[in-house]
Amino acid sequence: MVELEEIVEVHAAMVRRIAxxxxxxxxxxxxxxxxxxxxxxxxxxxxxxxxxxxxxxxxITQNICVTHVRRALVRQxxxxxxxxPDPAPAPDEATSHAMRLARLIEAVRSLPENLxxxxxxxxxxxxxxxxxxxxxxxxxxxxxRLHRAKSAIMLSFGDPS
Amino acid sequence: MTSLPPHDPLVTLWQTAPxxxxxxxxxxxxxxxRLHQRLNRVVFAIMFGFSLLLIFEEATGRVTTHGTLSVIWxxxxxxxxxxxxxARCNRSDALTLDTVSLLKFMIARAKxxxxxxxxxxxxxxxGAVAGFFMVKLAGIRVSPSVIAVHGPLHLIQxxxxxxxxxxxxxxxxxxxxxxxxxxxxxxEKLRLIEADL
Numbered sequence: 001m002v003e004l005e006e007i008v009e010v011h012a013a014m015v016r017r018i019a020x021x022x023x024x025x026x027x028x029x030x031x032x033x034x035x036x037x038x039x040x041x042x043x044x045x046x047x048x049x050x051x052x053x054x055x056x057x058x059x060i061t062q063n064i065c066v067t068h069v070r071r072a073l074v075r076q077x078x079x080x081x082x083x084x085p086d087p088a089p090a091p092d093e094a095t096s097h098a099m100r101l102a103r104l105i106e107a108v109r110s111l112p113e114n115l116x117x118x119x120x121x122x123x124x125x126x127x128x129x130x131x132x133x134x135x136x137x138x139x140x141x142x143x144x145r146l147h148r149a150k151s152a153i154m155l156s157f158g159d160p161s
Numbered sequence: 162m163t164s165l166p167p168h169d170p171l172v173t174l175w176q177t178a179p180x181x182x183x184x185x186x187x188x189x190x191x192x193x194x195r196l197h198q199r200l201n202r203v204v205f206a207i208m209f210g211f212s213l214l215l216i217f218e219e220a221t222g223r224v225t226t227h228g229t230l231s232v233i234w235x236x237x238x239x240x241x242x243x244x245x246x247x248a249r250c251n252r253s254d255a256l257t258l259d260t261v262s263l264l265k266f267m268i269a270r271a272k273x274x275x276x277x278x279x280x281x282x283x284x285x286x287x288g289a290v291a292g293f294f295m296v297k298l299a300g301i302r303v304s305p306s307v308i309a310v311h312g313p314l315h316l317i318q319x320x321x322x323x324x325x326x327x328x329x330x331x332x333x334x335x336x337x338x339x340x341x342x343x344x345x346x347x348x349e350k351l352r353l354i355e356a357d358l
Contacts, residue, residue, distance in 0.1 A: 008187055
């Protein structure tokens with residue numbers, strides 16, 4: 001049995017990135033991430049195939065994030081200017097990179113929910129089959145959604161192709 | 162079927178997001194894990210110790226119930242463990258839980274742990290008194306000859322029983338305190354989330 005500490009170390013970045021795609025407020029992202037890990041900790045003893053751990057954690061993260069967003073839809077929160085950098089002209093390469101990352105995160109955030117789920121898992125380097133399994137949809141459906149999501153993201157980067 | 166491009170620049174860019182600090186998160190998870198394991202161990206030790214004491218009492222003839230109490234106790238224990246395992250297997254999977262449901266589930270579990278702890282520190286003395294009167298009413302008592310023959314043993318048994326009762330009450334009080342804090346903490350978090358929604 002793999003220790004939870006090891007699992008957190010390996011997959012913390014993935015969970016955080018997916019949560020960031022759903023919630024822009026840094027404090028709420030922290031809460032969301034903690035909720036995900038508590039759920040993973042509780043679900044871990046029932047995981048029969050450690051090979052599918054990444055998909056398993058991604059699925060739990062997706063479920064908790066999606067429900068979080070659904071509940072938050074009724075929330076009358078002000079749009080927050082989060083920790084993303086201001087998209088001003090880049091003085092150097094690091095800032096330029098941070099800007100592109102910020103734009104990507106913003107593009108993923110602004111996707112419709114069904115595309116966002118596919119996109120966030122795709123960006124975690126998961127194969128389409130695994131994405132389909134994680135979301136409980138067919139592989140062809142996942143492919144179609146992925147194509148649409150990528151088109152929307154590229155469009156926000158100013159590349160309509 | 163779409164296969165993953167080996168080096169999609171979007172994937173590469175996405176994964177350059179700064180790695181989060183997992184120290185605080187791990188500490189919280191470890192704390193919860195430790196609390197849960199400690200409670201399980203303590204409850205197991207108390208139940209096991211009490212079973213031994215009961216068997217010992219009946220085996221030495223101090224309580225003249227000829228093993229009936231031990232059998233009822235152990236049967237109840239087995240049924241309780243089976244029920245708890247069944248409840249754990251039947252509970253909704255974490256995959257289907259959202260943040261609010263998860264918090265509610267955790268609060269329910271902390272409350273049930275709090276109930277167990279309260280049973281230890283409040284139920285044990287009440288149970289002991291009730292048991293004392295029931296034994297008196299039922300006319301179950303130690304024969305004077307046994308006390309005369311096993312005088313020192315009688316004292317040791319009484320001392321052990323009282324020590325067990327005190328240990329159970331102290332443990333219960335400590336556990337109840339930690340669980341009460343946990344229930345408060347989780348309820349506050351739930352309240353904040355629900356106020357946000």
